[in-house]
Each structure stands twice: as C-alpha cells, then as structure tokens.
Amino acid sequence: MDNQNDFEPRILGFCCNWCSYAGADLAGVSRMQYRPNVRVIRVMCSGRIDPAFVIEGFLRRMDGVMVLGCHLGDCHYLTGNYEAINMINEARKLLEYSGINSGRLLLDWVSASEGARFSEVVTNFTEEIRALGPLGAAEGRDFSELEFKLRAAQATARGEKLRWVAAKQTEFMTEGNKYGEVFSRHELNRMLEGVIADEMAVNEILLLMKERPLSVKEMAAAIDLPPPRVLRYVSALRKKGLVDLQSLDGNSPRYAIRVEEEVQQ
Amino acid sequence: MSEVRIGVFVCHCGSNIGGWLDVPEVAEYARSLPNVVFAQDNLYTCSEAGLSQIKNGIKEHNLNRVIVASCTPRTHEPLFKRVCQESGLNPSLFEFVNIREQCSWVHMQQREAATQKAKDLIRAGAAKASLLEPQEDIYVDVEPRALIIGGGIAGLTTALTIANVGFDVKLVEKEKELGGLLRHLYKLYPSNEEAAAVITPRIEAVRNHPRIEVFNDSTVRDVRGFVGNYDVIIASDGKEETIKTGVIIVATGAEELKPQGLYSYDGQKVITQMELEQLLADGNVSATKVAMILCAGARIPERTYCSRTCCMTAIKNAVLIKKQSPEAQVYILYRDLQTYGTEYEEYLRMSKEMGIRYIKYSLSNPPTVSDGGVKVYHELLGRELNLETDLVVLATPLVPHSDAKELAKKLKVPLEQNKFFLEAHVKLRPLDFATDGIYLCGCASWPTDVEQTIAQALGAASRALIPLTKGQVKVEPIVSSVDQDKCIGCGICEYLCPYKAIAVFPTDKGDRASTIVASCKGCGVCSSHCPMMAITMQNFNDDQITAQIAALAAV
Numbered sequence A: 001m002d003n004q005n006d007f008e009p010r011i012l013g014f015c016c017n018w019c020s021y022a023g024a025d026l027a028g029v030s031r032m033q034y035r036p037n038v039r040v041i042r043v044m045c046s047g048r049i050d051p052a053f054v055i056e057g058f059l060r061r062m063d064g065v066m067v068l069g070c071h072l073g074d075c076h077y078l079t080g081n082y083e084a085i086n087m088i089n090e091a092r093k094l095l096e097y098s099g100i101n102s103g104r105l106l107l108d109w110v111s112a113s114e115g116a117r118f119s120e121v122v123t124n125f126t127e128e129i130r131a132l133g134p135l136g137a138a139e140g141r142d143f144s145e146l147e148f149k150l151r152a153a154q155a156t157a158r159g160e161k162l163r164w165v166a167a168k169q170t171e172f173m174t175e176g177n178k179y180g181e182v183f184s185r186h187e188l189n190r191m192l193e194g195v196i197a198d199e200m201a202v203n204e205i206l207l208l209m210k211e212r213p214l215s216v217k218e219m220a221a222a223i224d225l226p227p228p229r230v231l232r233y234v235s236a237l238r239k240k241g242l243v244d245l246q247s248l249d250g251n252s253p254r255y256a257i258r259v260e261e262e263v264q265q
Numbered sequence B: 001m002s003e004v005r006i007g008v009f010v011c012h013c014g015s016n017i018g019g020w021l022d023v024p025e026v027a028e029y030a031r032s033l034p035n036v037v038f039a040q041d042n043l044y045t046c047s048e049a050g051l052s053q054i055k056n057g058i059k060e061h062n063l064n065r066v067i068v069a070s071c072t073p074r075t076h077e078p079l080f081k082r083v084c085q086e087s088g089l090n091p092s093l094f095e096f097v098n099i100r101e102q103c104s105w106v107h108m109q110q111r112e113a114a115t116q117k118a119k120d121l122i123r124a125g126a127a128k129a130s131l132l133e134p135q136e137d138i139y140v141d142v143e144p145r146a147l148i149i150g151g152g153i154a155g156l157t158t159a160l161t162i163a164n165v166g167f168d169v170k171l172v173e174k175e176k177e178l179g180g181l182l183r184h185l186y187k188l189y190p191s192n193e194e195a196a197a198v199i200t201p202r203i204e205a206v207r208n209h210p211r212i213e214v215f216n217d218s219t220v221r222d223v224r225g226f227v228g229n230y231d232v233i234i235a236s237d238g239k240e241e242t243i244k245t246g247v248i249i250v251a252t253g254a255e256e257l258k259p260q261g262l263y264s265y266d267g268q269k270v271i272t273q274m275e276l277e278q279l280l281a282d283g284n285v286s287a288t289k290v291a292m293i294l295c296a297g298a299r300i301p302e303r304t305y306c307s308r309t310c311c312m313t314a315i316k317n318a319v320l321i322k323k324q325s326p327e328a329q330v331y332i333l334y335r336d337l338q339t340y341g342t343e344y345e346e347y348l349r350m351s352k353e354m355g356i357r358y359i360k361y362s363l364s365n366p367p368t369v370s371d372g373g374v375k376v377y378h379e380l381l382g383r384e385l386n387l388e389t390d391l392v393v394l395a396t397p398l399v400p401h402s403d404a405k406e407l408a409k410k411l412k413v414p415l416e417q418n419k420f421f422l423e424a425h426v427k428l429r430p431l432d433f434a435t436d437g438i439y440l441c442g443c444a445s446w447p448t449d450v451e452q453t454i455a456q457a458l459g460a461a462s463r464a465l466i467p468l469t470k471g472q473v474k475v476e477p478i479v480s481s482v483d484q485d486k487c488i489g490c491g492i493c494e495y496l497c498p499y500k501a502i503a504v505f506p507t508d509k510g511d512r513a514s515t516i517v518a519s520c521k522g523c524g525v526c527s528s529h530c531p532m533m534a535i536t537m538q539n540f541n542d543d544q545i546t547a548q549i550a551a552l553a554a555v
C-alpha cells in the first residue's frame, strides 16, 4: 500500500460463544454497521485462547488480533476470562520481545446485550490498527525480520518453560508457590519476562543453527546479544544434547543442531 | 481417515444475505476450495426444501463434511446437526459459518467487502471442517426435579404445571408470602375480575400440592452444575440447603418504579397506580377530580422502554373510579396509548364513552403538578390546560428487581440493557436462556400482563418438561481429552478447571490427568494452559484453530 489511507488492516478476532459472539449477533440483528476488517473465529471461552494462536495470527501477517470475552464476573465458565487476562498478558510480552507494537493485540469485554459496544470496539480497533499501518510499519521493520522473531516467539509460546510459569500465575497470585510465597502481579510479570528473555534467545539460537552451523560470535551478532550470554545458552543446549560442536572457524567453535537419529537413540 | 468430501450450502436467507452480498459468487468460490466437492446456494437453507437439499447433497455426493454458511450457530446449529444425523453423518462433522450476523447485516453498504468476507469465513470453515472428527454423543441423566425462582403468578403457574405432570418442584420465594405483584393489585383488565380471585386459588393449590415444596423468605445463594444436574444453594433463615435439580426456571418478576422526585410524588396526593389499586381495594378513594399521568419515568432517555402494562392499568383504574362515582372527572394524560388487540381497543372506547378524558402531551413539554392542579399542554388542541385535581396518579413502568443482576451472575445468564433477563433469542427461543436447562417467563424478561405471563409460564414449563420427561439430555461433545503420553501429571489443569472436570489420577505410567466427561463444559482453559500441550478440545482443537487462522490469513 502506497498510501496509509488506502490501507485496509487485516484483523483476526476471537469471540467467546456466550458473550462477545452473542453481542456480535445482536449487532447484526440490530443492523449496526461497522468496518468489515475483522474475521472472527468463535471459541467457547476467551480462556481457550492460547498465546500461540495470537502469535500464529501475526506470523500469518495479520495486522491486528482482537480477543473479546465476557465482562469480568460474567464469564459463562466462571473464571475463564481471568485466565484470558493472564494468557493475553503473556502474548503481549512475547510481541514486545519480538519487536511488535503490542497495541496490535486487544483484549476487551462485550456482553450478549452489547451489540452497539461490539460494533464500537471493532470500529475503534480497526481505526487504531489503520493508524499503526501494516505489520512492520509502526515497528519500522521488515516483515522478514519480524518473522524470525515471531517464529522464536511461537516456539517459546509452545514451550514447556513459559507455559508452566504462565499457567501458574493464578495460583501464585492467590495461594502462592509450594513454599507458600504469594506473588504480586508485578513480581509475576518480572518472572514471566525473565523466562521470555531466556526462551526467546534460546529459540532464536536454535532457529539460527537450523540454517547452518554458527559460532557464538556470529550468533551473538545476529540476535544482538552479548556473546557470553549466548555462550551460556549454547552450553546449556549442549548439555541437554540438543546441540553439538560441529567444526572450528579458526579458533572459534561452530555449533549445529544435533541431527534427529542421534537424539532419538 | 478416508478422503475428506465437504459440501457447502450457502444461504440467501431470502434477501437477508442475498440482498447484501453475492451469494452465487460465494458458492462458486466455495466450490474451488480444497476438499470441497459440492457447493450450492439455497433460498432458505433452514426450510424444508433447504434441509432436503442438504440430505440429497450428502447422499448424491457422498459428503462426509457439511458446511452451512448462513446465520448464527447460536440459534440454528442444532437444526443442521440433526439433519446431518438423519442422513447418517456424525453431527460433529458439521461446521457452521455465519455470513449473516457477521457479513450481510453489518456491512450493508459494502457489497464487495461483505462478499469477500463471506468467502474468507467459508475458507476458514472448510479448513476447520477438513480436520473435524466424529464424536460420540454424550448423554447425562436428568435429576427429575425443577427449581423455580419466584412465587408470583408466573412461578406458581410453572410450579403447578410441572408438578401436575408428576415431577418434584422446589419453589423459592424471597418474600414471606407467595403471590408476587398480584397480591398488590385490585382488579385485572380487561375482565375486571379481582386479582385475588386469580392468585389465591393458585397459592392454595401450590401450598397443598404434595409434589411442591415452597421456600419462603429464601434466596438463591449459589448455582453450580449444568443441564440435568444443577446444584442450587438456597439460603433461608440463615440456613443453607443444597437442592439438586434438573432444570431451573427464572420467574422473578419485576417491580413498580417508585417515582421519587417525579411530578411531586408524595404517596398521598400524588400516588402510583399500584398505590391506587390498594386504595380502591380498601374502598378508600374519595377523590372526584383525578388526573393520571402515563409514561411517568418511562420512555425517557434513561429508561427508554415502554412498560406495556401501564396504559391499560390506568384506563382500568379510571373506569373503576368512574363506576364508583360517575360524577368524578378523570383525565388521562398520555404520550401514546398502548391498547393493542381488539379487547383492549374496545375497553378504551368504552372508557371514552363513560366520559374519561384523554389529553395528549409530549416528552418535551410534560405536565406539571402543583398543589390542587395539573398544568398540561394539550398537543392536539395546541394550548395549555389547567386541570383542577384532588388526586394525581402516576403510571410508572415496571422495572427489574435490583437483585436481578446478582442472580444473573449466579446463574451465568445475561441481562439486557435495561437489566431484564435476556432470552436465548428474541424470536426463536423466547423462553429459554442460551444456557441449557434454564428457562424464563413473565416480567423477569419484560413487562407482561397477567394473560401473557400465564401463557409464558405454561410455555416455560413445557420447555422445562422436555429434559425432565426424557430423563436424559444430550450434551455437546465439546470436551477436553488428555494425551496421556504427553501429560506429566503436573495438576495445573485440575487446579484451573472451574468445574473440577479434569483431575490427575495414578496410572501405570505414573500420575496422569483425565477428563470427567459429564462435568466438562468445554471452555478449553485447561487446554490453553497445559504446559505439555497434552490437552485436546474436541471440535476446538489447536490444529483446527490454527488451520482457521492460516486460512483466514491466506489471500
């Protein structure tokens, strides 16, 4: 698109069956007119939304993702939308780490009787995304660059480490961990961010090595991290048997992903 | 699984869809999608003709997936699934695409964009349909009992209807006495029969019915469970009791708006219609110059709806005053008169013949009440009138009880914008909630008069009797299932599940989670949180949703 005004954002929407999807139905019955940019996928509950779905949307070059659930306290499944807050919070952090403006992800609430509100939310979000421009525009980056980060984010979202911390948020904030320590939202965010920083780096390193064997220096340059930190991740991966020393580039070793057969034995 | 063969049926819905987007073009496009072997547009897919086109399509083209692109799954999915089943196709292999509420009705001025959006949604539908798997139906037993909330005319009628079929009924009333609003009314329009004559025998019948147990002074503390198996906790006298019930009927009614601060309301010289009923019942109306102001506090920006019962109530009370003292002057100040149907029209005409005067005022220029008189600008005469009065009666609307919101939360059912309970569908399912096994009737959903309330109560009772008499209900097979090879028994799912429908059990592989199918409601919270991605949601699994995303994004 040459002109910002011609830009029609592509927006992925998730609506829960009981509130927001019903609100969209009501908007239809009441013939409320709104922008045709959002494509809705119906799920039973906003708590069903896995951060991996959000990342998938952006990987597929959606310009925005919108998740709409029931108002807090009105969830058909009691607490599903509180879990959606945790999940979307995680997804937002993953986007930030991927260099994507987190304003491209919306979590909001629309009840079954709020047809007008549904059309308003859609219209406003469409205009916000229009203002940000196509994915990459507000970020000042090429999609190919974002794509690499997003692939790492996808692997992170699907990885056990982050999923475990993310899934424990409610428990840690109410009952505490196994030592009875109760965490604040702020502390949990720090914890999430720590895991995301590590896991993003590890997954980026793995992605790089999938292309070709690389030295720590080369990897550090490619993902813009200090070499000692990269070395730490690579050593950990070696210990886990995921990565092998492959060759030497002068004095510095090059690493590669261990091939399937060896891992399997 | 063998080759996927999808049939797509694109509905015109008369002109509801066909008028605003290009249905034949959409059907043509559907035909080009992977795995789609047949596509057709229908005038009304849900009509007899449309349904038999689906059946023929399945047979002739050997379809093993069916997509209907039409209205909303929230109303029509059961119908189309049934047709699939009748044609020997597992209903879980049906996929719904909404191109009416999502396209034609909301992008009316953008034919091309609406057409494109319909194509995109069908592409996503086909991507998901390709990955659908047949699911076994799940049946759960229904607790043979009904719990009715509200002991007014609506609740009493449903209670008697259900109990007379032979089921136990628990009736919860928050006040000391049964009878609801009707206890405070004198005579009913248009027959002028005494309200007591209608309500008292019903109260007696309920009290003496061996199958009905009444909980007075009681409120609903909490509600858990699902259709066929609700646990309702009732609080009475500081005691709590859990009632197991198969169905719940909301018959909580409404109350008259007390017009504090309106038209000098004081409960003495300026009163409400309900207060007038009491005076009439006690034979205490001595006023001979009466003005009634309709739409007091109704159809105003803060409360936009018409309460529907107040016009006729006012006319009836005017007639009663006139009958009692024919020399009395009675004015009815109205904005519009809601006297629909031949009977009510007739009643209005009769009241005019009796000499009751009607004066039309407007919202922008409402009457003013002062001591001993009402000033009103007569819209039709075009001048101001000074009416001498010794009694002013305000017709105020019925408003929802203030505790409706709390009850709605406990039941997990929605309220509409005026805070009345919201039915599943205004035309198609007026007595059901979207949640299976919960029904509504009477003023809880909208101001209704006695006749309508009774009709609705009988209707809601019949709806509730369907699962009760069947003894079993089919629940959607949208449930979680655990891949025990991936599960590590961490217990996160068990902790997060709002229904305790998934739990970790010892197995020979170690601790593993599994789903308690009858309790799972299919929210999918466990699935999005499992660290091992071990949980699959039937009909909403990761692969299906990812395929939908990919298909929507494809250009």
Ligand code: SF4
Residues within 6 Å of the ligand: B482, B486, B487, B488, B489, B490, B491, B492, B493, B494, B504, B512, B513, B529, B530, B531, B532, B533, B534, B535
């Ligand atoms: S959350 Fe996943 S891994 Fe943990 S017990 Fe449940 S199914 Fe198993």
Ligand code: SF4
Residues within 6 Å of the ligand: B479, B480, B496, B497, B498, B499, B500, B501, B502, B515, B519, B520, B521, B522, B523, B524, B525, B526, B527
């Ligand atoms: S889908 Fe929801 S109700 Fe079913 S087991 Fe998972 S968390 Fe529980």
